[in-house]
Amino acid sequence: MLPSLIGVIASSGGAAVAGDFESIATVNVGSGGSATVTFTSIPSTYQHLQIRGITKSTASSSDFLYLRVNSDTGTNYSSHRIQGDGSSAAAFGFANQDQCWFGFAAGTSNTNIFGATVLDILDYANTNKNKTMRALHGVDYNGSGTVFAPFSNAWYSTSAITSITIYGASDIGQYSSFALYGIKG
Amino acid sequence: MPSTYTPIATTTLGSPASVVSFTSISGSYTDLRLVSVYRGTSTGINCYPNSDFGSNKSWTAIRGTGTVAESSRNSSIAIQDYWQTVTNATGEFTVSKMDFMNYSNTTTFKTVLVRRDVTSAYTEAIVNLYRSTSALTSLGLYSASGNFDTGSTFTLYGVKSA
Numbered sequence: 398m399l400p401s402l403i404g405v406i407a408s409s410g411g412a413a414v415a416g417d418f419e420s421i422a423t424v425n426v427g428s429g430g431s432a433t434v435t436f437t438s439i440p441s442t443y444q445h446l447q448i449r450g451i452t453k454s455t456a457s458s459s460d461f462l463y464l465r466v467n468s469d470t471g472t473n474y475s476s477h478r479i480q481g482d483g484s485s486a487a488a489f490g491f492a493n494q495d496q497c498w499f500g501f502a503a504g505t506s507n508t509n510i511f512g513a514t515v516l517d518i519l520d521y522a523n524t525n526k527n528k529t530m531r532a533l534h535g536v537d538y539n540g541s542g543t544v545f546a547p548f549s550n551a552w553y554s555t556s557a558i559t560s561i562t563i564y565g566a567s568d569i570g571q572y573s574s575f576a577l578y579g580i581k582g
Numbered sequence: 583m584p585s586t587y588t589p590i591a592t593t594t595l596g597s598p599a600s601v602v603s604f605t606s607i608s609g610s611y612t613d614l615r616l617v618s619v620y621r622g623t624s625t626g627i628n629c630y631p632n633s634d635f636g637s638n639k640s641w642t643a644i645r646g647t648g649t650v651a652e653s654s655r656n657s658s659i660a661i662q663d664y665w666q667t668v669t670n671a672t673g674e675f676t677v678s679k680m681d682f683m684n685y686s687n688t689t690t691f692k693t694v695l696v697r698r699d700v701t702s703a704y705t706e707a708i709v710n711l712y713r714s715t716s717a718l719t720s721l722g723l724y725s726a727s728g729n730f731d732t733g734s735t736f737t738l739y740g741v742k743s744a
Binding site: 417418419421422423449451480481482483484485486488509510511512513533534535536537538539541542543544545546572574576578 | 613691697
C-alpha cells in the first residue's frame with residue numbers, strides 16, 4: 398500500500414504574528430575574519446534576547462567562542478553544560494570566570510562546516526536580577542562532533558545588558574553569522 | 583520593527599499519515615524552525631531535506647533517560663534527525679524542535695539543532711549536519727514505519743534577521 402501523504406506548500410501559508418519576535422541587528426563576518434563580534438546599544442524594550450549564530454574559526458581546528466556583556470572583564474560569570482561527543486556524556490561547570498560560553502566554531506580544515514548556537518538571555522534589562530542565559534549548541538563533522546544540551550551562563554550583575562561581545566582564541570571566520578533578536582513580553 | 587518569526591505552514595493530521603512534507607520553501611528567511619508534536623505507531627521520525635536520500639548526513643546526540651546520560655553518533659547516513667528509539671506511551675506526544683540554521687546559504691553545509699522530548703522515556707539534543715551547499719527548499723518527515731497518528735501537528739516557521 399502506498400504511504401499516505403500530507404503535503405504542505407510552504408510558500409502559501411501563514412500570516413505573520415506582528416512584532417513579538419524582532420530582529421535587532423545582524424553581523425556577517427567578512428573576508429579575513431574578525432577578532433570580535435559586538436552588538437552595542439541594545440534597547441531595553443524587550444523582555445528577552447536571542448542570539449542565533451553559525452560559527453567558523455580562522456584556526457585550522459575548532460575554536461571555543463566566548464561571550465561577555467557590557468564589556469565586563471571581571472570574574473562575574475559562571476557556566477554549566479552537559480556535553481555529548483558521540484561516545485560519552487559529560488558535565489562541566491566553571492565559577493568566577495571572566496567570560497562565559499557561546500560554543501565551538503568549526504575550523505578551516507572542516508570545509509563548509511559551521512557550528513550553530515541558539516542562545517537566550519532572559520530578563521536582560523531587569524535591574525533587580527542577575528542575568529541567566531541558556532543555549533543549545535552543536536557542531537557535527539560527520540564522524541565526530543559535539544553537542545551541548547543545553548548549557549547555561551550566569552552574569553552576576555543587576556545592570557541591564559546593553560552590549561554583547563563574542564570572540565575566540567583565534568579570529569572568527571568568514572561567513573560566520575550572528576543575529577540578535579528581541580522577544581516581547 | 584516588523585515581525586521576524588513567521589509561521590510559514592502548518593498541518594494537523596486528521597487521519598494517520600506516514601509522510602508530512604513542506605515544499606516550495608521560500609529562501610527569504612535566515613533560519614527555519616520546525617516544531618513537531620507527534621506520536622507514532624512505531625519508533626522513528628526521519629527527515630529528508632530536498633528529497634535528498636544520499637548518505638550525506640550525520641548526527642551527534644546526547645540523551646538523558648532519568649537513569650543515565652549517554653551520547654551517540656552516526657555518520658554518512660541518509661537520514662537527518664535521529665531515530666526515536668521507543669514507541670510513545672498511551673496518549674503521549676513527542677515534542678521536537680528543529681532549527682535549520684542559514685538554510686538557504688549556498689556557501690555552507692547545513693547545521694541543524696534539535697531538541698526532542700519523549701516524556702515517558704528521555705530528553706535529548708541532537709546536532710545534524712547536512713553536507714550540501716544547496717539551499718533547502720523542501721523537507722520531508724517520514725515515520726520510520728507505520729504512521730504518525732491523528733492529531734500530530736507540524737509547524738514550520740521562518741526566522742528572518744535584519
